[in-house]
Amino acid sequence: MDFDLNDDQRLLKDSVDHLISDRYDFEQRKKYAQGPDGWSREMWAQYAELGLLGLPFAEEHGGFGGGAEETMIVMEAFGRGLVLEPYLATVILGGGLIRRASSGPQQADLLPQIASGELLLAFAQQERSSRFNLADVQTRAVADGAGWRITGEKGVVLHGDVAGKLLVTARSAGGRTDRAGIGLFLVDATDPGVTRRGYPTQDGLRAAEISFNNAAAVALGDPAGAIGAVEQVVHEAIAAICAEGVGAMQCMHDITVDYLKTRKQFGRPIGDFQVLQHRSVDMLVALEQARSMTMFATVMSSEPDAATRARALSAAKVQIGKSGRHIGQETVQLHGGIAMTMEYKVGHYFKRMTMLEMLFGDTDHHLKLVSDAGSLF
């Protein structure tokens, strides 16, 4: 048992931490958000240069050969910076799906393009009423010669507005919630059958509603048997956003404690008041419990047994959801009015944390999964 980073991981952490502290302060972030894409192409090129865009890919695919721990290091730093770029959509979800679901030649074609920064991806999975059930898929895939045609509506597709290619879950067989019959399809975003409506999300990132009307597609792997790969990649993404959440929670806590020590009322720093000290201690406990479960999630995200993996990742998501909500609300409350303003940083962490809680299943959803799965021990 060892929670320390190895030398390579420490190097990675140093360089990502530096990048974020040098290039991603709150004012810079604001500027990136006002750009045409709502994020920074320049930063994207920086990530490519540092090797972050190929972090989880094999070296033969232009990657770094990193595992879940390396992703955790990067995502935690991105959480501190409130990073806007489509890293989750392109590298974790897009790259992950290509690695887990597709054939060798498709990987050799697509992964190097992600690593170099040329190709942006988005995962079009959510449907209007599917909520968090990955197997609830009404979008249809129909064979068309060697390829496929996709028809259906996908919603809240993270960074779906800028992606060059879309990874779409669609049903080639079976009923609405059958696990069998779901395939994963690659659709060119410029296909005439694709209509996109991009928009900002509450936390200042981007998403899109996307309609597919007989859009041309190729299947990644088995056109009726992708659900296992989709679940695995979503588990990896949950581990990644847990780490992002820990980065955000850490910042909220640090900023709050600093604020309590400097903000004066009644002639003294408000941190002199025991009630506020105790509440910031409760925030710390929530943060450390979340950090612990993120480490657990990181290790368990590569667990081969799907049921064990699912239970562990759901447990982690519950902890991150609860800790995040507690820390977010307390951050705003302990600051007072200043935290209600757009111009102050903490409110943006609070909003990001709220979106992370909803992403890939909210706290109640995952609590139900854990409680139906039997003991965690």
Next chain:
Amino acid sequence: MDLGFTAEELAFRDEVRHFFRTQIPESTRRKVLEGQHLSKDEIVESQRILNARGWAVPNWPVEWGGQPWSPVQFYFFQDEMQQAGVPGPLAFNTSMLGPVIAQFGSEKQKREILPRAANLDDWWCQGFSEPGAGSDLAGLRTKAERVGDTWVINGQKTWTTLAQHADKIFVLCRTDNTAKKQEGISFILCDMTAPGVTRRPIVTIDGGAEVNEVFFDNVVVPYENLVGQENKGWDYAKFLLGNERTGIARVGYSKAKIKRIRELAGLELDGTEPVINDPKFREKLATVEIELKALEMTQLRVVANEKNRAKGKPDPASSMLKLKGSEIQQTCTELLMQVVGPYIMPYQPEEEGRNEPLIGPDYAAVAAPMYFNYRKVSIYGGSNEIQHNIIAKAILGF
């Protein structure tokens, strides 16, 4: 980062697990797991079995019977002990007095006290809290006056756990009234049979009497019963209280509790359905399990971090373990009551030689008393509010 354990560590875990489950009497372990009180003889027997194996005082210096274990080995020892329902070696002897004597006592004290404490030949109790000195322990007023070659002790201690079994007591006494309150305290040893020592049991809300008041009325003890230096007792007390580290979370114990709750929830019927089939109950149970899993990981992080810390300095993170660990233990007692349902209501105190059968299922009688009793865990050993203060000061720098 590696959450796995080495083959040697796992072999150690298996060794202690096997020992606990084969050498400690099953009747004793079952009582612990079911939440019943142990007799003095059962506690003594269990500690002597551990001591014979060299495991009663692994935390002591090696020359006095300690083990040169790694933090991970200590973790497994405690976790397996708690999961198996083995009563821990008596804390007053092994984690409180023993380390203080080994560190600050005279050679004579070490020779005379330590082996007997390890084997539970002497049962020690702790004379710290007073009616007017709880969280503000340094405000204590029990007085020891030097008279020739003796100390004369006058005053009152309270919350003295298991004093009814005790042969001896270590007492924090005020020996200098003029100094700052922390600087006038001495650490003195006393026989419970000394003339002038009286004990009165305190009946707690669960109906039990595990704690006591102890009165000192002109009790005379030899001067050499002083531990370390005069007026340095507060330092020794802090050392003693800081010695309780990761075990304070009682993760292994809560794991055993949850396992039992799950079992009973499979037996106990609501109509024709076992309680475990109720999705709301299952979600409550899952909520505690998730918190416990997170706490287990936090505890392992504290354990792993011990190698980076100065030896003997308590990690303020252990205050977090205590906060969370006590909440979880208390929640477990609530869940157990919920499983049992209306049959928590009959009041059936434990009795020797009970003739009539228990009312309700045999696991029902302890459920409510355990809930009442466990409110103590967020009060003793530094209340959770004090733990908040410690973290605020030591970690957050307020």
